Amino acid sequence: MKKIASLGKDFSQWYNRVVLQAQLADYSPVRGCMVIRPYGWAIWEQIQAGLDQMIKAAGVKNAYFPLFIPYSFLEKEKAHVKGFSPELALVTHGGGKELKEPLVVRPTSETIMYRMYAKWIQSYRDLPLKLNQWANVVRWELRTYLFLRTMEFLWQEGHTAHANHQEAQEEVQRALLMYRDFYRDYLALEPFVGEKSERERFAGALQTFSTEILVRDGKFVQAATSHDLGQNFSKTFEIQFQDQDGQLKYVWQTSWGLSTRAIGALIMAHGDDRGLILPPKVAPVQVVIVPIPGKTKEEKLREFIASVVRSLRGIRVEVDWREGLRPGYKFNDWELRGVPLRLEVGDRETREGAVTIVSRIDSEKLIVNSEKLKLKVDSLLAEFQNKLLGRYRQFVRKNTHLVNSWQEFRETVEERRGAILAHWCGSSDCEAAIKTETKATTRVLPLTAKKEPGKCVWCNQAAQYRWVFGRGY
Amino acid sequence: MKKIASLGKDFSQWYNRVVLQAQLADYSPVRGCMVIRPYGWAIWEQIQAGLDQMIKAAGVKNAYFPLFIPYSFLEKEKAHVKGFSPELALVTHGGGKELKEPLVVRPTSETIMYRMYAKWIQSYRDLPLKLNQWANVVRWELRTYLFLRTMEFLWQEGHTAHANHQEAQEEVQRALLMYRDFYRDYLALEPFVGEKSERERFAGALQTFSTEILVRDGKFVQAATSHDLGQNFSKTFEIQFQDQDGQLKYVWQTSWGLSTRAIGALIMAHGDDRGLILPPKVAPVQVVIVPIPGKTKEEKLREFIASVVRSLRGIRVEVDWREGLRPGYKFNDWELRGVPLRLEVGDRETREGAVTIVSRIDSEKLIVNSEKLKLKVDSLLAEFQNKLLGRYRQFVRKNTHLVNSWQEFRETVEERRGAILAHWCGSSDCEAAIKTETKATTRVLPLTAKKEPGKCVWCNQAAQYRWVFGRGY
Structure with missing residues (x-):
């Protein structure tokens, strides 16, 4: 096993090595595309299962719409096509013939879905219509950054239609807070939650809201977004209903929507020099058992371990019986892969009917009687999830900087990075200038932001709120 | 609600109306593509959940590979590219530029996956490698037949690599029998299971095995296939390992692989003049409760129904509170949608603390005390699943015809359709002639076929086995 780079020394090398060595994903021979390997896919399955439950609980139903969109559909909504046209993949030939009109491989599904909405929605009785799909989408991109920037990625996209603006706005907030809760409760992350600036808005939306995750190198990952589309699409696609x-x-x-980027954010936010740290809620393996060969007969060791596995029913357990590898190698390997708890079972444990438990988060070690194991492991996993969230919150606090002048802003971005809370007047010109000078962009105006009159860090004009700034992935 | 056509009178009209009116799917504005609506998607989710469990239990892991395949990859395996090239969708432009080499939207993923297998497999220790993906694939097609023939469809594709041929052959059979069991235990269907003829083989395989479902109009749906690829792909993609x-x-x-065609087969095999009949195992709604307004105060009715719903925990229940629709309309609607059990709750039921249960399969009606309801519903659902399978088996028996001459063959195909068991010498010319004359093709040589010397129905030459013939979708 190659030693992974230190996280602090070369973050992007650290990230790539962790993703490749933990076998989460691999580069593919198609430029811009990635392969998600079983261990990475198993995390995605856990994310899907958790989020899907929350989506359904909100009365949203899953469906599936075509991969291909006629180019003319995208053209209907002016801002939408302008935003997406540089990123499109076009199918021009099918079944051996050139097509009259090229088909776009969906970069997002508003236009193909809303054409159907126009057909299905006739009366107020058909509203609200709330659908979601789990699907692959394509946005042209040749510089791959595993999970974070790939030509094809996987996501869920929810699309709802309502009888009035207020109800739609409530849905935008519901989805946004669902993402916040999901990140907190499943991924042990606390995103910055708020509105995006006009410049960063989704192409075709009135307002865009986002959850933004600060990661270990002090940059941000945009981790899920929620858009108020107003009537922009309903007017172009003629989605009308007869009201009461x-x-x-x-x-x-x-x-x-929330995409496979979430996995990138997860890795970047929780990892350490030894590799991944996975929250138990989404860890494909929550507990790994490493047998330590010694004087105990193998048969007896296997028997004891089998009884341990049986007692852990309901927990995702794997026993590492790989041959020809020393226990120390296995320890490192599972630490790299971020498994929350390691159980060591050797002579002493078999003799005493006990198990040694080591936690990935702080290497704390304790010995537990095998009869009390299930209860103890359950509580250790719950504790692990909380600790991870607590640790992450502390990291965010330490890396959030209140800044009041341009000099301070520039120094903070360059020397400390992190989340910078600074006054901004709202002008796109200032926003662009700040980006050019520092690579930092507006991340969000937090939902919790309070009015606090001040001066824009760039132009010194009056500004009412502090926005969150930072460099992004 | 439009009355659906009689199944016996115009099967294809019946099928389309059922799919559209039950809101399983809809036509899309993109020719050849379909939209899967929530009710249809919920069936697919049940199918995925059941089959995924069986796949994982066999030690196969899920992963995800790119949607796009460089055209040159497909060209490497001669038979493979020949088989698929008439059906390809080509991406020629991306990010506003023309591509040097077109990308194929995957029609199946052998070539893109095996390029990675060549990288990952080095030693016998890396074998067997058993991966599966749930994905969308595209095969050019402009004449849509909802679920059965669409340009884009969804499926799972399992791909395994082994150290020797015997182990690979065992895996081919394991997957085949997994599909048979899945169809039997989840979809209440008993497919014909066996080997495909050379003509019907997967492009690039040594042998192809298939499960074939006979449906109500006496035609077949190919419902899942399993291929022995031999070393055809490993030689072209250089997938080599150092053996012991x-x-x-x-x-x-x-x-x-098994695809969304399974839903088409399910509808066509179990439906009747009133619409769908869904096996409880995959029915999105297993029990629908229809409130019958009467003298009982609405509050009291709602209270009683809420207690019934609570008692049915673990069962997929829906209460039809839609306003402005008569109970009779609702009965028809849920029958069309194939819900196994309907619970009627009105004055009498509320007064007596009982529930009227009506079964979709035979309209049998019984009244059950609400205290015993859960037990009774559980057993009725299990019974329903068995009855449906029993009824289907009877249908297959009635529609399987032993045929010994060409005249008999032709008459049977034309007048009775169904599964025709007839001797065939194995020559592709005879097979082609039979197809031209009758539109019937070889479906499979059943796994259970016994050697039974006879004469080919077409050429009268010696033939060792009876093959299953029939018209197909």
């Missing part, structure tokens, strides 16, 4: 008052009206729409 | 004897060898491979 007999009037024909356009619906109000929202869309919201 | 130190020799460098090519791996032996298999691939196997």
Whole structure:
């Protein structure tokens, strides 16, 4: 096993090596595309299962829409096509013939879905219509950054239609807070949650909200977004309904999504010099058992371990019986892969009917009687999840900087990075200048931001709020 | 609600209306593509959950490979590219530029996956490698037949690599029998299981095995396949491993898949004049409760129904509170949608603390005390699943015809359709002639077929086995 680089020394090398060595993903021969390997896919399955439950609990139903979109559909919404056209993959030939109109491989599904919404929605009784799909999407990209920037990625996209704007706005907030809760409760992460600036808005939306994760090198990963589409799409796709008052009206729409980028954020936010640290809620293996060969007969060791596995029913357990590898090698390997708890079973444990437990987060070690094991492991896993969240919150606090002048802003970005809370007047010109000078962009205006009159760090004009700034992936 | 056509009168009209009116799927504005609506998608989710469990239990792990394949990859395996090239969708432009080499939207993933296998497999210790992916694939097609023939469809594709041929052959059979068991235990269907003829073989395989479902109009749906790829792909993609004897060898491979066609087969095999009949194992709604308004106060009715729902925990229940629709309309609607059990709750039921249960399969009606409801519903659902399978088996028996001459063959195909067991000498010319004359093709040589010397129905030459013939979708 190659030693992975120190996280502090070369973060991007650390990240790539962890992803490759933990076998989460691999580069593919198709430029811009990645292969998600079983261990990485198993994390995605856990993410899907958790989030899907929350989506369904909100009364949203899953469905599936075509991969291909006629180019003319995208053209209908001006801002939308402008935003996406540099990133499109075009199918121009099919079945051996050139197509009259090229098909776009979906970069997002508003246009193909809303054409159907126009057909299905007739009356106020058909509203709200709330659908979600789990799908692959393509946005042209040749410089791969595993999980974070790939030509094809996987996501869920929710699309809802409502009878009035208020209800749509409530749905935008519901989805946004669902993502916040999901990150907190499953991935042990506390995102910055708030509104995006006009410049960073989704192409075709009135307002875009986002959850932004600060990661170990002080940069941000945009981790899920929720858009108020207003009536922009319903007017171009003629999605009208007869309201209770007999009037024909356009619906109000929202869309919201979370993608495989979440895995990138997870790795970057929790890892350490030894590799991944996975929250128990989404860890494909929550407990790994490493047998330590010694004087105990193998048969007896196997028997004891089998009884330990049986007692851990309901927990995702793996026993590492690989031959020809020393226990120390296995310890490192599973630490690299971020498994929360390691159980060591050797002579002493078999003799005493006990198990040695080592936690990935702080290497704390304790010996537990095998009869009390299940209870103890359950509580250790819950504790692990909390500790990880607590540790992450502390990291965010330490790396959030209140900044009041341009000099301070520039120094902070360059020397300390992190989340910078600074006044901004709202002008796109200032925003662009700040980006050019420092590579830092507006991340969000936090939902919790309070009015606090001050001066824009760039132009010194009056500004009402502090925005979160930072460099992004 | 439009009355659906009689199944016996116009099967294809019946099928389309059922799919559309039950809101399983809809046509999309993209020719050849379909939209899977929530009710249809929920069936697919049940199918995925059941089959995924069986796949994992066999030690196969899920992963995900790119949607795009360089055209040159497909060209490497001659038979493979020949088989698929008429069906390819080509991406020629990306990110605003023309590509040097077109990318193929995957019609199946052998070539893109095996390039990675060549990288990952080095030693016998890396074998067997058993991966599966749930993904969308595209095969050019403009004449949509909902679920059965669409340009894009969803499936799982398993791909394994082994150290020797025998192990690969065992895997081919394991996957095949897994599909048989899945169809029987989840979809209440008993497929014909066996080997495909050379003509019907997967492009690039040594042998192809298939499960074939006979449906209500006497035609077949190919419902899942399992291929022995031999070393055809390992030789072209250089997938070599160092064996225990130190020799460098090519791996032996298999691939196997089941797609959204399964939903088409399910509908066509179990439906009746009133619409769908869904096996409880995969029914998105297993029990629907229809409130019957009467003298009982609505509050009391709602309270009683809420207690019934609570008592049915673990069962997929829906209460139809839709306003402005008569109970009779609701009965028809849920029958169309194939829900196994309908619970009626009105005055009498509320007063007596009982529930009226009506079964979709035979309209049998019984009244059950609400205290015993859960037990009774559990057993009724299990019974329903068995009855449906029993009824289907009877249908297959009734529609399987032993045929010994060409005249008999032709008459049977034209007048009765169904599964025709007839001697065939194995010549592709005879097979082609039979197809031209009757549109019937070889479906499979059943695994259970016994040697039974006879004469080929077409050429009268010696033939050792009876093959299953029939018209197909």
